[in-house]
Amino acid sequence: MLRKTFETELQQVKDNVLFLGSLVEQAILDSVEALKKRDMDASRRIMEADREINARRFAIENQVMVLIATQQPMAHDLRLLASILEIAGELERMGDYAKGIAKINILMGEQPLLKPLIDLPRMAQKDADMLHRALTAFLDEDVETARAIPQEDDEVDALYNQIYRELITFILQDPTTIERANWLLWAAHNLERVADRVTNICERTIFIATGEMAELDGAANGEENA
Amino acid sequence: MFDKHEIALSVKNLNVDYGDFRALENISLEIPARQITAIIGPSGCGKSTFLRCFNRMNDLVPTARVTGEVLFYGQNIYDSKVNPVEVRRHIGMVFQKPNPFPKSIYENVAYGARINGYKGNMDELVERSLRAAALWDEVKDDLKKSALALSGGQQQRLCIARAIAVEPQVILMDEPASALDPIATLKIEELMQELKKDYTIVIVTHNMQQAARVSDYTAMMMLSKEGSRAGTVIEFGPTPQIFTSPRDRRTEDYITGRFG
Ligand SMILES: Nc1ncnc2c1ncn2[C@@H]1O[C@H](COP(=O)(O)OP(=O)(O)O)[C@@H](O)[C@H]1O
Ligand SMILES: [Mg+2]
Numbered sequence: 001m002l003r004k005t006f007e008t009e010l011q012q013v014k015d016n017v018l019f020l021g022s023l024v025e026q027a028i029l030d031s032v033e034a035l036k037k038r039d040m041d042a043s044r045r046i047m048e049a050d051r052e053i054n055a056r057r058f059a060i061e062n063q064v065m066v067l068i069a070t071q072q073p074m075a076h077d078l079r080l081l082a083s084i085l086e087i088a089g090e091l092e093r094m095g096d097y098a099k100g101i102a103k104i105n106i107l108m109g110e111q112p113l114l115k116p117l118i119d120l121p122r123m124a125q126k127d128a129d130m131l132h133r134a135l136t137a138f139l140d141e142d143v144e145t146a147r148a149i150p151q152e153d154d155e156v157d158a159l160y161n162q163i164y165r166e167l168i169t170f171i172l173q174d175p176t177t178i179e180r181a182n183w184l185l186w187a188a189h190n191l192e193r194v195a196d197r198v199t200n201i202c203e204r205t206i207f208i209a210t211g212e213m214a215e216l217d218g219a220a221n222g223e224e225n226a
Numbered sequence: 227m228f229d230k231h232e233i234a235l236s237v238k239n240l241n242v243d244y245g246d247f248r249a250l251e252n253i254s255l256e257i258p259a260r261q262i263t264a265i266i267g268p269s270g271c272g273k274s275t276f277l278r279c280f281n282r283m284n285d286l287v288p289t290a291r292v293t294g295e296v297l298f299y300g301q302n303i304y305d306s307k308v309n310p311v312e313v314r315r316h317i318g319m320v321f322q323k324p325n326p327f328p329k330s331i332y333e334n335v336a337y338g339a340r341i342n343g344y345k346g347n348m349d350e351l352v353e354r355s356l357r358a359a360a361l362w363d364e365v366k367d368d369l370k371k372s373a374l375a376l377s378g379g380q381q382q383r384l385c386i387a388r389a390i391a392v393e394p395q396v397i398l399m400d401e402p403a404s405a406l407d408p409i410a411t412l413k414i415e416e417l418m419q420e421l422k423k424d425y426t427i428v429i430v431t432h433n434m435q436q437a438a439r440v441s442d443y444t445a446m447m448m449l450s451k452e453g454s455r456a457g458t459v460i461e462f463g464p465t466p467q468i469f470t471s472p473r474d475r476r477t478e479d480y481i482t483g484r485f486g
Contacts, residue, residue, distance in 0.1 A: 003483045072435055074469050074481040211471025 006071050010080065013063050014139060017084055017091070020056045021135040024091045025128045027053065027098035028194060032124035035105045035187060036117040043102035053095035060088040079211060083204040087138065090197045094131070097190035104183045114170060114180040123159045123191040126152070130198045138205045146205040149198065150216040156195040163188040227463070228443075231258035233299075234396060234426040235280060240294035242275050242284060249275050251456035253294075255445060257396075262418055262427045264437035264465065267447030268485065272457030273430040276447065277398050280428060281317035282310040298396075315342060318389035322401040324381035326373035326388075331356075331365050334373045334384055338392040351391055358424075359387035360417045379410025383417065390421075397421065399429040403436065415440050434481055437465065444468040446477045 027046055034042035064081050067073065073081050130149055137145040167181040199216050207213050235257040242250040250272045257263050257280075265273045275284065282303060284290040295302045303313045326334050335352045344351065352369070356362040361383040365376070373384055382402060389397055399418075403411040418427055418440050431437050437444055444465045450458040461474040472478045479485045 006483070074434065074438075074483075075472050075478045077482050078470060 003071075006067075006073075006077075009063075009067060009071075010077065013060060013067070013081075013084055016056065016060050016063065017087060018135055018139060020053065020060065020088060020091050021131065023049070023053055023056070024095045024098070025131050027095055028124050028131070028191070029128050031098040031101035031105075032117070032121050032187070032191070035101055035113075036121060038105065038108075038113065040106055043105040046102040047099050047106075050095050050099040053092060057088045057092035061085060064088075076208070079208045083208050087201050087204050090200050094194050094197050097194050100190050101187045104187050108180070108183055111180060114167070114177055114184060117184075119159050119163050119166075120184065120187060120191065123156055123163075123188065126156055126159070127191055127194040127198070130156075130195060131201075134198045134201045134205070138201060138208075141205060141209040143206055143209045146202040146209075147216065149202050153195045153199055153217065156192055160188050160192040227256070228258045228261075231261055233257065234259035235428075236295075236297040236300075237279070238295040238297070240276075240279060240292070240296065242272070242279065242293075243291045244287070245289040248454075248456040250279075251450045251454075251458045253459050255459055255462050257426060257428060258443060259395075259426045260422055260424070261442040262422050262429060262440055263443045263445065264441035265428065265430045265445045265447060266432070266434055266437050266480075267457070268480065269432060270457075271447045271449055273447055274400050276457070276459075277319075277400055277428060277430050280396065280398055281314045281319055283314075283319060285310050315392055316394050317396040317398060318392065318394040319398045319400070320382070320385050320389055320402050323405055324378055324385050326376070326381050326384050328372065328374055330370050331373050331376070331384060332369040335387050335391050338388055342392055355387040355391040356384075358390050358421070359383045360413065360420065361387055377410070379406050379413055382406060382410070382414060386414075386417065386421075390425075394425070396426040396428065399427065401430055401432060404432065411436070434469075438469045441465045446472070446474070446480065448476055448480070 027049060030042065031046050033039075034046060064085055068081055071077075130152055133145065134149050136142070137149065164185065167185050170177045171181050203214060203216050206216075233256045237256070238254050240250060240253040241248065253276065265276060267273055275290075278284045279292055279296055284292055292304060294304075296304060298313070298316065301308070303317075327337060329337070332352055335355050336348050339348070339351055353362060353366075356365065361380060364380060365371075373381065376384060382405075386397070386402075403414045406414065415436065418429070421427060422442075429437075429441065442465055444463065445459045446461040446468065447457050448460045450456050450460075461468065461472060461477045463473075468477065469481060472481065476485070
């Protein structure tokens with residue numbers, strides 16, 4: 001068919017989105033792992049690696065803008081490119097959440113963890129898993145999967161609420177734990193937000209495939225959950 | 227589709243044949259008043275033929291036969307009692323290639339009005355029409371100069387002024403900017419936005435970006451089916467919808483450049 005070059009370039013941008021997504025996925029998992037092991041060096045590496053995430057996001061934006069300017073995309077192509085701008089932004093913010101968790105580990109300094117981490121790694125695992133499948137759905141424009149994933153946000157919210165209650169109990173029993181509890185709560189908050197942004201990616205996938213702009217559960221109410 | 231808009235032209239089951247060749251098949255749609263409606267589609271699908279149906283220009287093609295109805299504010303312009311010359315006074319046409327008469331700028335604008343027996347102040351009409359066509363400032367000191375000395379873009383705006391001078395309600399434009407450079411094209415597009423305050427505009431364009439930029443509604447034309455040479459309107463809707471989320475696969479393929 002026509003427009004071979006354009007097709008190739010579209011595919012390249014999608015590949016770049018996927019690559020960015022895999023960096024972010026890894027950063028989320030690594031940041032919690034480093035916190036769990038109190039590995040400061042690993043956390044510093046994660047903070048450093050966030051620069052690459054930011055740079056790749058800008059590169060994708062740039063690539064998309066050049067395509068819009070030179071190819072005048074319409075219909076599906078236009079929805080795809082506009083959505084990629086959005087998705088790259090969401091991924092970059094998720095990277096910031098991972099960086100935030102890395103920073104918490106460094107700020108904690110010599111203080112021990114308030115408790116061994118169990119639910120935080122579970123949240124991180126769930127986030128990474130949802131993100132991975134959301135990006136696969138994006139690549140395949142799989143509307144059914146994109147609709148299903150945001151429903152799993154409830155699990156992440158449930159883990160968050162569990163962590164929240166547990167940490168509050170610590171604080172009530174011993175107010176001197178407040179700072180250490182707060183650090184972990186902040187990490188949990190970051191992980192909860194990641195899942196909300198995965199929902200936003202799923203919304204974009206549905207928009208790309210159908211032209212329908214729908215708000216899926218789990219996205220809008222993110223801030224109130226916190 | 228347009229709750230907010232009055233309907234200027236309503237096409238019902240329109241067919242056009244050139245001899246035994248069917249050029250247009252079974253078109254029905256409504257053109258909203260004081261809006262810009264764009265007709266797009268691959269070349270040869272019948273866009274110009276369709277446009278000519280709106281003011282009975284096909285009457286001038288000996289082999290052409292039009293069946294169906296075109297209602298202009300409810301009146302069928304193909305009714306045997308209707309005078310086609312009268313139709314063209316209300317529904318004017320601007321062509322692809324600027325076609326000024328080899329006369330002065332002033333005479334070009336005054337010409338149609340004079341034929342129609344215009345009794346008012348001719349100087350005023352000429353000025354008003356040239357202003358409406360965004361040409362007055364450029365030619366006001368040269369009204370006696372030959373129209374042929376103007377640039378292509380100016381000539382096209384002169385033709386628009388000439389169309390406006392007979393005070394029509396609808397202006398049909400068949401690829402009005404395709405012979406113009408980008409700046410002159412932009413001027414025509416800007417002008418259309420001004421004109422739509424007073425006129426209903428239907429424009430044929432092969433330039434999709436132009437349709438997307440200037441029009442409020444877009445009609446997508448294509449050959450009606452595989453193997454047929456008859457064109458028809460396959461999708462009609464608000465321009466933003468057509469260009470972001472077309473419903474018909476063929477529209478999608480055409481506007482994304484995957485057609486052919
Ligand atoms: N005067 C005519 N006599 C016979 N066939 C014509 C005439 N005008 C146009 N056609 C045919 O009708 C079809 C549609 O032409 P036209 O309306 O000019 O298409 P478009 O404007 O979309 O390029 C074409 O196949 C063309 O050859
Ligand atoms: Mg034509």
